[in-house]
Amino acid sequence: MAIDRTHCQQLDAQDPLSGFKARFQPPQKHTIFLDANSMGAMPAAVPDRLASFCTDEWVELRRQGWNHTEWLDRPRQIGDAIAHLMGAGQGNVVVCDNTTVNLYKILTYAWQSRKSGSTILTEDGNFPTDLYVAQGLNHNHPDPPEIKVCASRDELMDSFNTDTAIVYLSHADYRSGECWNMADINHRAHAIDALTVWDLSHSTGAIPVDLTGDDADFAVGCGYKYLSAGPGGSAYLWVNPRHAENGWPTICGWMGHQDVFAFATEYEPLSGAGRHATGTPAVIANEIFSCAAQIWQEVDEKHLWAKHKALGDLTMELLEQECGSLGVTINTPREYKQRGGHIGFSHPGAGPVSEALLAAGVVGSFRRPNSLRFGLGPLYLSYEDIWEAVSRLRKILESGDWQDAKYQTVSV
Ligand SMILES: Cc1ncc(COP(=O)(O)O)c(C=O)c1O
Structure with missing residues (x-):
């Protein structure tokens, strides 16, 4: 049976780690960051911690900070x-x-x-x-x-x-x-x-x-x-x-x-x-x-790993279901024990596709010659995020938007 958005929402409703999403600062725009393999999300506590570090510790303590912090x-x-x-x-x-x-x-x-x-x-x-x-x-x-x-x-x-x-x-x-x-x-x-x-x-x-x-x-x-x-x-x-x-x-x-x-x-x-x-x-x-x-x-590491596995399985299944006929091939092994933190897949136009994805608010990464990577951070990604990211990818591939001249210069 095909996976749909409702199924992903049901998975989110049962997620024991869902409470951790609020511990990270959400982006202002509806961007889906799939770059945990490159840079993880910012904990929401960071701005206050830095502010108090500056005023209470650096300004007021200076060198005494070594003793009192x-x-x-x-x-x-x-x-x-x-x-x-x-x-x-x-x-x-x-x-x-x-x-x-x-x-x-x-x-x-x-x-x-x-x-x-x-x-x-x-x-x-x-x-x-x-x-x-x-x-x-x-x-x-x-x-x-x-x-x-x-x-x-x-x-x-x-x-x-x-x-x-x-x-x-x-x-x-x-x-x-x-x-x-x-x-x-x-x-x-x-x-x-x-x-x-x-x-x-x-x-x-x-x-x-x-x-x-x-x-x-x-x-x-x-x-x-x-x-x-x-x-x-x-x-x-x-x-x-x-x-x-x-x-x-x-x-x-x-x-x-x-x-x-x-x-x-x-x-x-x-x-x-x-x-x-x-x-x-x-x-x-x-x-x-x-x-x-x-x-x-x-974080209970067993929950963390189970969610990462489920996110990875879902990513691969959706990539195949939604984009398999549009030139996407999974590079990462199917076998869970052989998988690392990100899912890699290839497409003949991977570089421009990656640029078009960025423009559509999906931040993955590109590696030459033709691979894309989705890095999965289990504490702040929802199953619906994966659905949404793959849907945006499908639209880019279906419409051929990625072939537009503005996507041909590829960033790192
Ligand atoms: C596997 C691996 N090791 C090391 C590094 C680089 O580490 P650093 O820049 O902290 O020296 C990277 C950077 O992406 C990496 O992917």
Whole structure:
């Protein structure tokens, strides 16, 4: 039976997470944002938090803010609030720096911690910055790893061997949304004495992640995507407690010192993941992230994942039902366990279609040569939003509007 708007409204009426929509600021126009894989929605508490930060904390406290506020606690506090979304224990997630810096810190730390092998094994679906960080290590490190970038998933699976020191992957592919089986990769890596480093940017806050249960070694991820940390918001890193005391962090900064305000001459690393904090935290950005963290703390991750699955199923079914005969093909695997946070699909005119969608108030994203992505934020998207977005897409394709000259220059 065909899905219609009424069916979507019924799903909304039964949604246990529907109350969370009001915790995010709605856009003024009737725009549907399907870009959680790029930037999550703004928590409604942010403007007041920033206003009071400016007046009560910056203006009235200035440097005393370090003593009388939570500025210095935020990296650990936010880490604890999001830990349940990735199967991490309390105290093992630290919010700091950006993802690239964290990748560099953690990949280098993993490289120093390796048991054997001389190769970092990855594949070209890993995000470019991840690949560049590995290449940089090969270029700059005094004891450089070989970097093997596999051209396909099958090649990667066939490349595990005793020379492999680290398996280094984005959990979900940033283009297709295809997900690795984390437990299986960790298991295979450990069987050859290799370690694993995961980029969870397209997973945490959308799909089930169980770093502890799946026995991963290290992970990092973006704060500003599904987690709603805000533009340029801090990233996070996770270190399996068994590696927490392996050695000094890559960047030995004062925030990773055992006693920050002792101003000791000698570096003494903090115990645990906290040693990977570097310098002064991004205080203002973290105030914004803390508004989202407050929400995440209240979210039952099982409900979150179930809603994300249902939104993803609905998106794929509607794309096929409404637009399948108009040139749309789904790129993301059907199998739920192989899906990341977004649904990818292709169309021969994907770039101009993406522009026409923007003009029609549907914010997805385009990736060359012909893919579109709908990133699904379960806390603020309704099932009816999906219906509405796909209906607008169908109209654009049916009318051929996307072929208009004004849509041929494609934005990022
Ligand atoms: C998988 C993945 N990793 C890393 C990044 C970049 O992170 P940052 O700019 O915080 O270094 C992105 C950006 O989109 C990404 O998709």
